[in-house]
Amino acid sequence: MAKIRSFSYVLCHLVLVLVNVYIFRKMYYYDNEKLSWSQTAAQEAEKIASISCSGHGRAYIDGYVNVDGNPICECYSCYGGIDCSLFSSNCSVNVESGDPLFLEPFWMQNAASSAVVVAGWHRMSYVFPNNQFFISKELEKNIRKIHAIAKNAITHGKYIIFGTGSTQLLHAAVHALSMDNNYSTVVANKIPYYSLYKLQTEYFQTRHYEFGGDSSVLKNNSDFAGNVIEFVTSPNNPDGKLESPVLNGPNVKHIYDHAYYWSHYTAIPAPADEDLMIFSMSKLTGHAGSRFGWAIVKDVNVYTRMMEFISLAEMGTSKEVQLRALTLLKAVAQGDGKQLFNFAQHVLTYRWEKLSHIFSLTKRFNLQTIPTQYCTFFERTRKPSPAYAWVKCKRKEDKNCQEVFRVAKIIVRSSRKFYAGDRYVRFSLLTGQHDFDMLIHRLKELVSQEYEASAQAMSSF
Numbered sequence: 001m002a003k004i005r006s007f008s009y010v011l012c013h014l015v016l017v018l019v020n021v022y023i024f025r026k027m028y029y030y031d032n033e034k035l036s037w038s039q040t041a042a043q044e045a046e047k048i049a050s051i052s053c054s055g056h057g058r059a060y061i062d063g064y065v066n067v068d069g070n071p072i073c074e075c076y077s078c079y080g081g082i083d084c085s086l087f088s089s090n091c092s093v094n095v096e097s098g099d100p101l102f103l104e105p106f107w108m109q110n111a112a113s114s115a116v117v118v119a120g121w122h123r124m125s126y127v128f129p130n131n132q133f134f135i136s137k138e139l140e141k142n143i144r145k146i147h148a149i150a151k152n153a154i155t156h157g158k159y160i161i162f163g164t165g166s167t168q169l170l171h172a173a174v175h176a177l178s179m180d181n182n183y184s185t186v187v188a189n190k191i192p193y194y195s196l197y198k199l200q201t202e203y204f205q206t207r208h209y210e211f212g213g214d215s216s217v218l219k220n221n222s223d224f225a226g227n228v229i230e231f232v233t234s235p236n237n238p239d240g241k242l243e244s245p246v247l248n249g250p251n252v253k254h255i256y257d258h259a260y261y262w263s264h265y266t267a268i269p270a271p272a273d274e275d276l277m278i279f280s281m282s283k284l285t286g287h288a289g290s291r292f293g294w295a296i297v298k299d300v301n302v303y304t305r306m307m308e309f310i311s312l313a314e315m316g317t318s319k320e321v322q323l324r325a326l327t328l329l330k331a332v333a334q335g336d337g338k339q340l341f342n343f344a345q346h347v348l349t350y351r352w353e354k355l356s357h358i359f360s361l362t363k364r365f366n367l368q369t370i371p372t373q374y375c376t377f378f379e380r381t382r383k384p385s386p387a388y389a390w391v392k393c394k395r396k397e398d399k400n401c402q403e404v405f406r407v408a409k410i411i412v413r414s415s416r417k418f419y420a421g422d423r424y425v426r427f428s429l430l431t432g433q434h435d436f437d438m439l440i441h442r443l444k445e446l447v448s449q450e451y452e453a454s455a456q457a458m459s460s461f
């Protein structure tokens with residue numbers, strides 16, 4: 001009898017264990033087991049992502065492949081060899097471009113929530129259904145949500161237009177704002193400004209608009225009474241200043257380029273509420289390669305003309321890009337929605353402090369000053385964290401500032417590219433960590449030369 005009882009006791013336990021194993025498998029594994037067509041692609045993506053390139057490069061699924069069909073590492077600057085393990089100590093560090101690679105580690109930490117699976121038959125149509133045409137309403141909803149989280153723009157009662165990067169929208173906006181006028185409209189900016197405004201306006205110039213140069217000069221030209229479109233870049237590229245229009249009046253329209261109006265780069269004193277504002281995913285999430293931006297527009301006529309421009313130029317923005325943007329924005333909004341903003345601000349504040357310290361040790365160069373300011377996003381006064389350092393060469397003989405840094409093995413963008421002479425240069429602080437570390441190394445070498453020179457001068461007395 002006792003034997004039977006203990007047998008049924010063991011049997012009951014066994015059944016219970018089996019039921020638990022079944023439930024556990026169903027909860028955690030069953031969905032994976034169900035994967036069919038996406039499994040091979042997912043495995044390949046993870047396999048390539050796991051190639052380490054010695055920690056000095058990356059392998060991509062669409063990169064070059066070797067003779068065996070395996071992807072080849074794309075090495076960071078100053079590294080080479082098949083696995084990026086060879087360091088060239090003599091090479092120059094390149095901080096010229098505004099590639100926002102500093103956000104890459106964030107996305108590696110959030111790999112699962114930011115990954116996108118695209119089926120072979122995903123949205124093959126030119127349009128979204130139900131008269132949505134080129135715009136994913138779900139993405140539009142999420143853009144409005146991100147602005148509400150970031151407290152950087154008011155979207156209520158305004159239209160949203162998507163573009164192939166904000167680059168396309170900047171031009172679409174010039175086109176839309178200039179169509180009202182019978183006479184040619186002049187496009188202007190305050191120096192120093194992002195060169196694309198001038199380059200695009202001149203390249204695509206029509207009978208409706210032409211480039212007019214510096215808005216400060218126009219302001220002082222009392223004879224000028226024509227129509228003007230002024231770009232207001234806030235924060236400004238290159239110097240990080242929060243800007244207001246130089247020109248005002250009934251003949252002046254403004255395009256606010258808010259590519260950097262995120263708490264990554266600046267304090268947010270208040271949500272922007274202008275009639276025509278342009279934002280870029282490149283500087284929000286760091287995905288410059290995806291080429292996605294959006295405009296927030298108040299006036300229905302301006303909206304219609306911009307949409308017309310986008311339709312004629314591109315027939316809308318790629319559906320794959322919209323899907324990726326949606327996935328990324330959802331990942332940004334998850335939890336308390338602050339993770340990305342905290343990460344970006346933390347990295348850039350640290351970089352700014354490092355750079356400020358080095359420039360405080362030299363009399364040869366001057367770094368721009370940015371005030372600490374109250375930020376409504378962080379709900380506190382916060383330190384500067386600009387996207388770029390704007391540096392002046394002070395010595396009389398250092399007329400070509402870019403050249404001074406080139407000799408010191410630092411590749412920077414000259415102020416000439418911002419129509420501001422040759423005395424200044426722009427360093428990007430948006431690079432990957434590796435390039436930033438190299439920059440600090442080279443700057444330390446350059447500044448220490450100054451000390452050595454003055455020590456030698458002292459010892460010759």
Ligand SMILES: Cc1ncc(COP(=O)(O)O)c(C=O)c1O
Pocket residue numbers: 098164165166167168194233237257259279280281282288291292293
């Ligand atoms: C001020 C400013 N506006 C627009 C852009 C272009 O951004 P996108 O990558 O969205 O075309 C940049 C790029 O660096 C920029 O600095």
